[in-house]
Amino acid sequence: xxxxxxxxxxxxxxxxxxxxETGFCVPEKGALARLEAAGLLVDHESMMVRTTPxxxxxxxxxxxxxxGLYGRGGGEAIDWDGRSCFMGAGTPVxxxxxxxxxxxxxxxxxxRQLVTLQDALLQVDIARPTVTATDMxxxxxxxxxxxxxxxxxxxxxxxxxAPERVEAAVEMLAAVAGGEQAxxxxxxxxxxxxxxxxxxxxxxxIQCMLRWAEYGVPVTVLSMSMGGASAPATLLGQLVVINTxxxxxxxxxxxxxxGSPVLYGSVSAVLDMRTGLxxxxxxxxxxxxxxxxMMARFxxxxxxxxxxxxxxKELDAQAGFEKALTAVPLLLEGANIIYGVGATxxxxxxxxxxxxxxxxxxxxxxxxxEGIGLHDLEEEVALIKANTPRGNFLTDQHTRRAFREHWQPxxxxxxxxxxxxxxxxxxxxxxxxxxxxxxxEHQPPSLPAAVEAEFERILRRFLGTEFHFxx
Numbered sequence: 001x002x003x004x005x006x007x008x009x010x011x012x013x014x015x016x017x018x019x020x021e022t023g024f025c026v027p028e029k030g031a032l033a034r035l036e037a038a039g040l041l042v043d044h045e046s047m048m049v050r051t052t053p054x055x056x057x058x059x060x061x062x063x064x065x066x067x068g069l070y071g072r073g074g075g076e077a078i079d080w081d082g083r084s085c086f087m088g089a090g091t092p093v094x095x096x097x098x099x100x101x102x103x104x105x106x107x108x109x110x111x112r113q114l115v116t117l118q119d120a121l122l123q124v125d126i127a128r129p130t131v132t133a134t135d136m137x138x139x140x141x142x143x144x145x146x147x148x149x150x151x152x153x154x155x156x157x158x159x160x161x162a163p164e165r166v167e168a169a170v171e172m173l174a175a176v177a178g179g180e181q182a183x184x185x186x187x188x189x190x191x192x193x194x195x196x197x198x199x200x201x202x203x204x205x206i207q208c209m210l211r212w213a214e215y216g217v218p219v220t221v222l223s224m225s226m227g228g229a230s231a232p233a234t235l236l237g238q239l240v241v242i243n244t245x246x247x248x249x250x251x252x253x254x255x256x257x258x259g260s261p262v263l264y265g266s267v268s269a270v271l272d273m274r275t276g277l278x279x280x281x282x283x284x285x286x287x288x289x290x291x292x293x294m295m296a297r298f299x300x301x302x303x304x305x306x307x308x309x310x311x312x313k314e315l316d317a318q319a320g321f322e323k324a325l326t327a328v329p330l331l332l333e334g335a336n337i338i339y340g341v342g343a344t345x346x347x348x349x350x351x352x353x354x355x356x357x358x359x360x361x362x363x364x365x366x367x368x369x370e371g372i373g374l375h376d377l378e379e380e381v382a383l384i385k386a387n388t389p390r391g392n393f394l395t396d397q398h399t400r401r402a403f404r405e406h407w408q409p410x411x412x413x414x415x416x417x418x419x420x421x422x423x424x425x426x427x428x429x430x431x432x433x434x435x436x437x438x439x440x441e442h443q444p445p446s447l448p449a450a451v452e453a454e455f456e457r458i459l460r461r462f463l464g465t466e467f468h469f470x471x
Contacts, residue, residue, distance in 0.1 A: 007236065008298050015244040016056055023050035024199040024248040028206045031252075038255040051251055059254035060299065067218040067261030067302055069126075070186045072153040072176060072445075077186070078125070080302045080336050083369075086362050087157060087304070088118050088128035089343035089350060091144070095131050096344065096351040098435060101314075103349050106131035108140075110350075111147045113439055114342065117355055119152035120442040121341075123362035127152040130342050130350045138162075139462045145169050145189075146455045149176050150469065151444045157220070159191045163207035168458050170215050175454045176447065184216040192220035192265060192304070195245040197230040209249070213257045220304050221246045222265035226278055227288065229271045235284060239291045242266050250299065264296035267306030267339060280309035280346045281322030286329035293335040305330050308340030308358060315353050315428045319344065323361055331369045353431035356438075360411045367407035410434075 026032050027047045036042040041050040068077040078085060095106040095114075111129045118127040129144035136143045141160045148156045149172060160166050170180070177183035191212050193205045201209075209219050223242040225231040231241035246264055253260045270284040271277075279285075289305040296303035307330040312319035323340075330338050341362075342355035383398055393399050411430050413420045425433070447455075452469055459467045 005294070008294055011236070011239055011243050011295060012247075012298065014240050015247050016053055018240070018244045019051050019056070019248055019251070020053060021050070022199075023048045024245070025049075026201070026206060026252075028203040031206050031210060034256055035252060040252075040255070049248075049252075051248075055255065056247070056251055059251040062254045062258040063250070063300060064259050064261065065300055067190070067263060068187065069155045069190055069218060070188045071155055072149065072188050074186045078155060078336075083366065084331050084335050085125035085337045086123060086308065086341055086358075087126035087337050087339050088114070088124060088130045088341045088355070089339060089347060090128040090130045090158075091132045092348050092350060093132045093134050094345075094349035096349055096353070098352045098432060103345070105134045106350070107135045108133040108143055108147065111144050112151055114350060114352070114355065115148055115151040116442055116444055117352065117435060117438055118341070119154060119444045120438045121355070121359040123359045123366070124341055125154065126337060127154045127156050129158055130355075137463065139165065139459075141165060142168055142172075142459055142462055146172060146459060146469075149173070150447055150452070150455070153445050155188050155190070157190045157192060159193060160208055162204055163211050165462060166208055166211040166215075168462055170217075171458050172455055175451045180215070187217060187261075190218035190220060190261075190263060192222045192263075194222045194224045194267075195249070197223060197225040197245055198241045199245060199248065201249070209253070210256065213253050213260045216261070218261035218263055219253060220263035220265040221249045222304060223268050223292070225266075225268040227268070227270035227284065228273060229278075231268070233270070235270075235288050235291065238268065238270070238288055239295070242268055242288070242292055243295050246295075247299075250301075262301055263304050263337075264292065264299065264301040265304035265339075266292035268292070269306070269309075278346065279311050280306070280343075281311040281318070281326060283325055285309055286326040289326075290329040290333040290335065293330060293333045296336070297334070302336040304337040304339055305335040306340060307335070307338045308343070308361070309347065310344055310354075311346045313345050315344075315351070315357055315431065319354065319357075320361070323358065324365070327361070327365055328368075331365055352435045353428055356431040356434050357411065357427070360409060364407055364409070 026049050070077050094103045095110045097104050110131050111133050114130045118124045133140040133143050145158050174180040174183045193209050195201050225241050227238040231238040266289050268288050269280050272279050293303040293305050307326040308323050309326040310319045310322040341358045342350045344351045344354045
């Protein structure tokens with residue numbers, strides 16, 4: 001247990017105290033006026049907003065149980081009560097090149113290829129652009145959304161960096177869904193925005209969140225607090241900051257858009273006081289974000305938590321250790337979305353080979369969390385009796401049937417030493433080969449030509465240049 005469940009109401013209580021006595025900053029005049037009209041207490045000079053316990057309870061009472069997130073074309077929504085989902089990380093400006101294996105600036109081609117990779121990898125449930133298309137200018141966010149929608153049928157998550165581009169993104173989402181109402185009914189897209197802890201959001205992010213909420217898009221309030229820097233150095237104190245920042249915007253969004261779908265998110269970590277850097281591979285990363293998952297459950301919200309993280313610069317033992325260390329607490333606590341597939345170098349870059357390896361990790365981790373299931377043992381008892389003493393179960397039909405439930409690696413070797421040596425490939429080489437094979441062979445389900453033409457029309461409007469998708 002990473003957080004004593006008795007402490008959850010305490011964290012909520014302290015968050016309410018802070019929001020009622022100090023409040024949170026809303027540096028956007030239009031939003032301030034709307035929040036004041038909704039009953040919140042506004043100091044226009046400081047742009048601080050305070051609430052009351054009654055308004056918090058009112059806002060929490062309007063939350064809907066879960067936020068539906070569907071694949072492209074509808075189908076079944078993600079089951080928030082089922083197993084944890086894994087999602088691609090994002091969105092640094094650097095990528096580890098598949099050929100040189102060195103970091104370089106990411107491009108639109110990388111976005112397309114990394115989305116294709118996520119579409120093919122069986123353990124990745126939700127896709128992200130994972131990198132920023134640095135060659136596409138300030139409207140790269142729209143290009144990234146277009147490439148997401150073109151190259152995967154899985155649910156997707158991204159954001160716009162300017163409010164005027166929300167409508168363009170919604171146009172593309174509606175074109176895929178068959179109209180805005182169809183998209184509202186079964187959204188395949190959620191967005192995410194990070195506060196600057198404690199208690200601040202940029203004006204553009206505030207405007208973006210409110211516009212997405214107006215269209216009924218699930219909004220993730222994603223804390224990226226830094227213990228010891230933008231939050232207290234104790235994990236419990238940091239959790240109060242995380243919860244206060246998120247609760248503030250749960251209240252704001254619910255008062256302005258009652259029933260608006262919200263996800264509770266945290267990609268927080270603890271500052272390394274020796275280097276001044278923010279490591280993402282330490283044990284505290286999994287601990288603090290599993291605490292966030294508990295608070296999300298307290299409010300009845302889906303959680304999105306940073307894990308499967310590493311500070312390693314290459315696919316090595318450090319990466320494996322840190323990825324497991326930060327993912328296991330979230331799996332045990334039942335975080336709904338675990339954010340981190342493909343991330344390396346403390347989130348500063350995305351690696352193709354690490355993404356393939358992460359898919360392998362997830363398969364094994366999921367098997368680990370299944371535990372030993374309870375079932376009728378009559379068949380096993382009969383087998384044990386028949387094979388006692390010194391029997392062998394290897395040739396029994398039961399063995400041939402039951403062994404299939406056990407995890408089989410696709411990359412890790414279980415060969416004898418000589419057999420492994422004869423193959424002549426290390427883990428990194430296998431991951432690179434598999435990534436190249438997927439990019440060469442995998443064909444994500446395509447969009448209708450009319451939808452792609454609509455995407456191109458929308459993107460030309462914002463990019464100010466002729467824009468075409470490659471065949």
